[in-house]
Amino acid sequence: MMDDYGANHYARNGKKIIMERAKGIYLIDTNGNVYIDAAAGFSSMNLGHNHPRINATGHALYTVDEDGWGIVNVVPNTFPTVAQALFLQHACSVLHADKGLLMNTGTEGVETAIKLMRKWGYTKKGITPNEALIIVCEGNFHGRSTTIIGFSSESLYREQFGPFDKGFVSIPFDDLTALENVLEKYGERIAGFLVEPIQGERGIRIPHDGYLHSCYEMCKKHNVLFVADEIQTGLGRTGKMLACEHEHVIPDIFILAKSLGAGRNAVSAVFSKNEYMLFEPGEHGSTYGGNASSMMLSLEVLKIIEEEELCNRSALLGYYLREKLRKGLLRGKTKKAIKDIRGRGLMIAIEPEEFLGAETVIHELLKEGVLTKSAHNVIRITPPLIISKKECAELSRRIVKTFTRLVNK
Ligand SMILES: Cc1ncc(COP(=O)(O)O)c(C=O)c1O
Incomplete structure (x- = not known):
């Protein structure tokens, strides 16, 4: 039926496996x-499937009282909901942010951050109208919109899919000299630097220790916003609530x-310090962004991460799993088939030699x-x-046995 009725934008798994039910892992x-x-x-x-x-x-979202009254869900956004306020207050305190703005997909979250960088650039930094530049990194993945x-x-x-927007300058990832050069060259025009703390889709590329901190410092020196896409790395995945915390960067x-929606609803959120959340009424929005059902689920997600200490768990078990994989794979015949095993928390990459290939x-x-997926010849x-x-x-x-x-x- 998928072949008949579905679009062809995903390479379906060759074995035509269809997943039906799920529990935990x-x-x-x-x-x-x-x-x-x-x-x-x-x-x-991140919380597993069907977390109780x-x-x-x-x-509770679908339960009504004996008279048929249930929670309010989507209303015009000029009427905030209780759930939205509770989520934002809790999230800002846990994430050390002043303000949050709610959207649906990760892509929309990134688009929102781009608009915020530009608005700050024009209204606060004094960049000439329509001249703002944003620095991005080669190998990035921030979504699929045309921008x-x-x-x-x-x-x-x-x-x-072109033509494309010209307001971006791309530099190599994990390269401080490249960042310094581009900041020196275009400093006055640059509004922000957009970076993934670890490049997930590029094959779990982890920058050298100190990279994020140095990038942050350079951005401050040049009056440029440091913007982190924590869509894949956030919410405990790397052993901290945000991967930037490993380098003490907010x-x-x-x-x-991603996990902010508990795998149920599409929820994205952009957080910032007060002085960067510069939208005025009417400048941005989304019909479903911040709907009450999503907010109740997202609030519960944050509470579960804290109460079940999932950040700690990710750090400890990530280390345990990596060591197990290293011990099991970096010996005997399998050793020759492995280029690298790396990771932070439970974000782990096994990079096989080309002759074996991740897809195989x-x-x-x-x-x-x-079940897992490859990215750029890396098993994630x-x-x-x-x-x-x-x-x-x-x-x-099972992984060692397969190799x-x-x-x-
Ligand atoms: C780092 C990063 N940014 C943005 C996105 C886009 O998110 P979405 O697919 O929800 O639009 C993804 C999705 O994989 C991602 O990994």
């Missing part, structure tokens, strides 16, 4: 096969999405009951943060 397909979900919807399912507290919140793909370095994402603006491994992992291991130590050991065992089978073929 597990998925079951329509044939009854069970898989460990080591992708977690690219960080959308998320389900209870969801249930955003315009500064992507992936030709597949760009070709046939970005001027940062964007969250991903395919074989399915047979072993592990990003399970839900609720995974147990025992389950990490089992996941590692062993492949190298002995």
Whole structure:
């Protein structure tokens, strides 16, 4: 039916597996096969599938009293809801932000941040109208709108979709000299620097220690906003609420999405210090952004992350899983098949040598009951943060077994 009625914009898994049910870190397909979900919807399912507290919140959203009254959901945004206010107050305090703005998808969150950078650039920094530039990094992934793909370095994402916006300058990721040079060259015109703390879609590229901190300092020196896309790295994925916290940086603006919606609703949010949330009424908006159902779920997501100490858990189990993988893979015949194993928290990359290729491994992992995805010849291991130590050991065992089978073929 998907072949008949669906668009063809995703390369469907070759084995035509269709997932049907899920619990915690597990998925079951329509044939009854069970898989460990080591992708977690690219960080959308940090709390795992069907978390009891998320389900209870969801249930409450659809419950009405004996007279048929339930919670208010979408109303014109000039009438804020109780749920929205409660979420924003809690989120700002947990995330050390002054203000939050709610949208739906990650892409919209990034678009919102771009508008905020430009508005700040024109109204506060004094950039000549329509001359503002934003620095981005090669290998970025910030979404799929026409503005955003315009500064992507992936030709597949760009070709046939132009013309594009000219207000972006791209520099190599993890390169402080390149940043300094571009700040020196265009300083007066630059409104902001947009960066992923770890480039997830580019194959979990982790910059050198101190990179984010130095970038932040350089931005301050040149009166440029430091803006972090924490859509994939945020909400505990790397062992902290925000990946920037590893370097004691609070970005001027940062964007969250994915797990903020508990894997149920599309929710994104842009947070900032007071002085950067510069929209006036009518300058920005979204019909569904901040709807009450989403807000109740997102508030519960933040509480679960804190109360279940998922950041700590991600840090400790991420370390445990990486060490297990290193011990299991970096020896004997499999050692020759591995270029690198790296990660931060439960955002882990296994980079196989070209002769093996990530796609082959991903395919074989399915047979072993592990679902994950590759990116730029990297196998991404990003399970839900609720995974147990025992389950990490089992996941590692299956991965090592798969590599062993492949190298002995
Ligand atoms: C770092 C980053 N930014 C932005 C996006 C876009 O988010 P969405 O797919 O919700 O629009 C993604 C999605 O994978 C992402 O990983």
